[in-house]
Amino acid sequence: MKSLGWTPDHYTFPFVFKACTKFPSLSLGASLHATVCRSGFASNVFVCNAVVAMYGKCGALHHAHNMFDDLCQQGIQDLVSWNSIVSAYMCAFDANTALALFSKMTTLHRISPDVISLVNILPACASLAASLRGKQVHGFAIRSGLVDDVFVGNAVVDMYAKCGRMEEANKVFQRMKFKDVVSWNAMVTGYSQAGRLEHALSLQMLNSGSRPNVVTLVSLLSACASVGALLHGKETHCYAIKFILNLDGQDPGDDDLKVINGLIDMYAKCQSTEIARKIFDSVSTKDRDVVTWTVMIGGYAQHGDANHALQLFSEMFQTDKSIKPNDFTLSCTLVACARLAALRFGRQIHAYVLRNCYDSVMLFVANCLIDMYSKSGDVDTGQIVFDNMPQRNAVSWTSLMTGYGMHGRGEDALRVFGEMREVPLVPDSITFLVLLYACSHSGMVDHGIDLFNRMSKDFGVDPGPEHYACMVDLWGRAGCLGEAMKLINEMPMEPTPVVWVALLSACRLHSNIELGEFAANRLLELESGNDGSYTLLSNLYANARRWKDVARIRYMMKRSGIKKRPGCSWVQGRKGVATFFVGDKSHSQSQLIYETLADLIQRIKVIGYVPQTSFALHDVDDEEKGDLLFEHSEKLALAYGILTLPPGAPIRITKNLRICGDCHSAISYISKIIEHEIILRDSSRFHHFKNGSCSCKGYW
DNA sequence: ATAGGGTTAG
Known part of the structure; x- marks a missing residue:
């Protein structure tokens, strides 16, 4: 066009900038921006809005903001400028700033949002779980009539769903005049992520005219996986074969692979690692992506033989040089190392992480490293990993304290707790569980009692059944069975199996048959299928040389088909x-x-x-x-x-x-x-x- | 412009 002697005008530029965002090319966009300035369009709001949008989509937030500021200084910014800058912050996952800008636009500048503004800002409320702000936006959408737009309606439904308010989401959904597949999927996903699989399945999507698509299936499979619903998972598999997967001897496409990955994950999490492996093997090496490998490795690490996870990780490197493990892959593999106490393998992963500079995503992996080192017997290296982390979250702290607890180093666990309070980080129920566990395994009875008494009073964390179990454990190990029983009687909720196991173990340790039998009976009432309960009771009798009772327990086990797990x-x-x-x-x-x-x-x-x-x-x-x-x-x-x-x-x-x-x-x-x-x-x-x-x- | 998969601490 230029060679013909034509000059681009303010209609031309926005189209070209849009092209830059299709195949994000910052360098091309930046040189076009320079052309814009040279051609005297720096004051044209059409063109400049396109520049803001381009920089936002190409990940150059800073440039986007400079351009936007420039527009504001000229006083020519319009609704599209605001929408573009909000969208740029959303692309950079900065929902807080996006929300702040939206407020500024509506209140300070009194600009009325349009459909695009709402569809931009509702996901921000969703990702911050800011349902109150979301509700305000929803209110505006109703008053302005924009809620009838299917995009806005979908975004509102999704916002409520992501904030965990499924009742509200459903109300909006039911009132929508037009629903498309996205509306249905937002509901399915919401119920799925809340672990309400039955609700997700009961949505009468099939009769609505909207056909389930890949997104629907992936959401459903993830829900089946998280609640372990193998049968529903299999039904979903059948549906996928009939209507979604398109595999007549051809290579799977991108969408097919997403469903296949979901299937592998679902079967593995439903304890069917063999079926998962069959599906995994049915995908040829060149068609697998990093998720395919990761879900299979993760499946073995958590629900199968963790050795297979490590084998598969090695195999991944050998069979496909182009596949690079990401932080999910490394975390899953480290979980397997931790389960096996495979220190050597774990160290190799650590070295790999350091060599390949996974700096920005270190948090998850580093937390897994702390856990792996502690569970492999080297909690001191876990501390070193912790010390070198650029960022830490609550899991980092609890992982380290758990490590010290496992090794009977209660003093160290308490020291870490003190450091955590300085940060300051608010201790939650898991923090206290971990601390009580550490005290119990280190014989620090007084510290444990003190923490237990203070957790509710000073920190506002009410003890749950697990905390009581820890305290029963603490008293029990110290031989104070009367105190342990007294505490159980004081529990504001029904004692759970873990509580009785703690008491039974203590009775076994201190040879208190009467109380032990009492605990065992309560335990068997609650869960009769657990081999551990029978073994504990049998050991209690054996220790007292009451062989007849030992034989009786063994008979009970045999009759009910319960087998002791082999050591x-x-x-x-x-x-x-x-x-x-x-x-x-x-x-x-x-x-x-x-x-x-x-x-x-x-x-x-x-x-x-x-x-x-x-x-x-x-x-x-x-x-x-x-x-x-x-x-x-x-x-x-x-x-x-x-x-x-x-x-x-x-x-x-x-x-x-x-x-x-x-x-x-x-x-x-x-x-x-x-x-x-x-x-x-x-x-x-x-x-x-x-x-x-x-x-x-x-x-x- | 709205929906989707895999990871950590008891």
């Missing part, structure tokens, strides 16, 4: 991780392991170890014969660690259940006669064995 321990050897079950002979060095163990047992017997045979029966099914006390998984893992690790290296063992009492005593003795520190994580906490004693000091 399982794994240890970080020099060449990877080795896993052991009780009496396990499957390892290639099995013979050597058993010989090592027998030798150790002989040597510690000399220095005072007495096997506690009352534990002998706990891990054994009736069919198994012989005394398997010396073949418990944690002892086998320890022997293997001693065999394979260099002298002086710490031996890191992880057990899926609580460590057995006899093993605890034996390992304490063994730590006296070997060079290694033994760091053992069980389902309750960490035990650091060194020179004959354990860091838990009896507070399991």
